[in-house]
Amino acid sequence: MKSVDAKLKPDHSAIRRVIRSIPPGCVASYGEVAERAGLPRRARLVARVLREAPPSAGLPWYRVLRANGRIAFPAGSRGFREQARHLAAEGVLVVGGRVDVAVHGWDRNLDAVLWAPAPRRKKTTITRRSPRTRG
DNA sequence: GCCCTGACGTGAA
DNA sequence: ATTCACGCCAGGG
Numbered sequence: 001m002k003s004v005d006a007k008l009k010p011d012h013s014a015i016r017r018v019i020r021s022i023p024p025g026c027v028a029s030y031g032e033v034a035e036r037a038g039l040p041r042r043a044r045l046v047a048r049v050l051r052e053a054p055p056s057a058g059l060p061w062y063r064v065l066r067a068n069g070r071i072a073f074p075a076g077s078r079g080f081r082e083q084a085r086h087l088a089a090e091g092v093l094v095v096g097g098r099v100d101v102a103v104h105g106w107d108r109n110l111d112a113v114l115w116a117p118a119p120r121r122k123k124t125t126i127t128r129r130s131p132r133t134r135g
Numbered sequence: 136g137c138c139c140t141g142a143c144g145t146g147a148a
Numbered sequence: 149a150t151t152c153a154c155g156c157c158a159g160g161g
Contacts, residue, residue, distance in 0.1 A: 043143040044141065044143050044157065065142095067143075
């Protein structure tokens with residue numbers, strides 16, 4: 001029963017609760033999760049909870065990233081690939097092991113909309129690579 | 136207890 | 149953009 005663990009490690013259960021509440025298609029940083037769990041500056045504890053959490057816990061662990069939007073696992077590692085795969089499956093674009101938090105950030109994504117970033121279309125959108133491509 | 140480690144964060148250089 | 153040093157603190161030895 002979870003209640004048992006909740007009594008022994010309230011912090012852990014609070015953290016798991018927050019992680020469970022991250023909406024699909026969104027991501028949150030370790031620090032953000034900690035803060036929402038009422039444990040400011042306890043990012044490392046969040047990491048520990050995730051590491052100890054058995055798959056049976058059914059936590060959307062893959063929605064938790066580093067503050068800079070990068071996957072915490074070493075690039076190319078088993079966990080790294082799995083996380084990237086899960087995120088992609090939810091429509092979260094992962095480029096170079098990194099996610100654009102301004103777009104997929106849990107609450108931050110709303111800000112992005114509210115800030116209404118003037119849709120700037122630069123000519124570089126074409127991303128020409130070689131002058132001789134076009135002659 | 137003391138020491139080291141870690142799915143982290145942040146400010147400074 | 150990168151690297152470094154520190155801060156943080158639960159667990160394991």
